[in-house]
């Protein structure tokens with residue numbers, strides 16, 4: 001089968017294509033696994049964190065990709081939940097231990113044995129992949145495969161972020177960074193919090209125009225001041241400056257939720273600008289989001305289906321994954337980037 005393979009950690013700015021189009025054997029589903037024929041796989045900023053070594057795969061080579069949509073090809077020994085042809089999604093959560101205090105309290109995202117699709121095991125930048133059937137997500141009808149793919153991470157972790165933000169209807173929500181996840185959170189929040197105004201901070205003029213088109217009340221650059229203080233802000237940027245700026249714009253008691261697996265660290269000095277009275281005092285809170293649970297993904301897919309939430313997608317062939325990643329690195333996005341594999 002064809003796959004885009006990560007063989008070594010590289011720096012995107014060095015300009016070498018990070019992934020190699022290769023011919024590799026179709027994986028064999030082990031006990032409890034299913035083999036999935038992948039039709040689409042979303043591209044996530046976390047792939048850049050893997051490629052550049054901020055959250056490095058424990059072994060190389062590895063096939064990245066954790067927003068995979070496809071059809072069940074066949075089941076391994078003992079697997080019986082799905083039948084061939086069923087539409088399934090594979091998200092970032094490949095497996096967790098199922099026994100620890102986190103797993104037993106609906107926080108499998110925090111499990112010390114959390115294994116991630118496309119980092120700890122091969123993912124969906126390929127024609128086929130395997131997944132434990134208990135971690136494959138049945139897909140609701142009504143979505144094209146390329147539309148369903150970004151719901152699995154950008155959407156699901158956006159949903160988790162919005163929940164953790166603790167917003168009440170009518171309170172103002174800020175989004176700093178406006179890529180795949182930001183645009184889905186905006187769409188979801190417009191449905192869930194109909195009285196809330198949404199304020200978007202984005203580095204490119206194109207993303208700001210896109211945010212306004214989707215119903216944002218206001219859109220500005222990272223360092224612009226919004227006309228009102230915000231009760232919650234969700235940060236999806238790889239940088240520190242947006243974090244410090246967002247804290248400044250929080251209302252008393254407001255919460256900043258950082259949805260990023262790693263920060264790039266190139267603007268770490270921005271943290272020295274942190275001023276306790278204006279950025280943190282008045283009971284402002286900062287919280288990160290880590291991984292997703294299966295329940296997050298299931299709940300979000302059901303909501304997305306119920307409200308006909310459609311991501312805006314830019315599609316690429318499997319072989320064009322490097323082009324898509326390079327554009328993502330430069331912030332050239334409008335919605336979500338997705339590989340159309342079959």
Ligand SMILES: [Zn+2]
Pocket residue numbers: 044045046066092153154
């Ligand atoms: Zn992701």
Ligand SMILES: [Zn+2]
Pocket residue numbers: 096097098099100101102103104108111112113
């Ligand atoms: Zn566990």
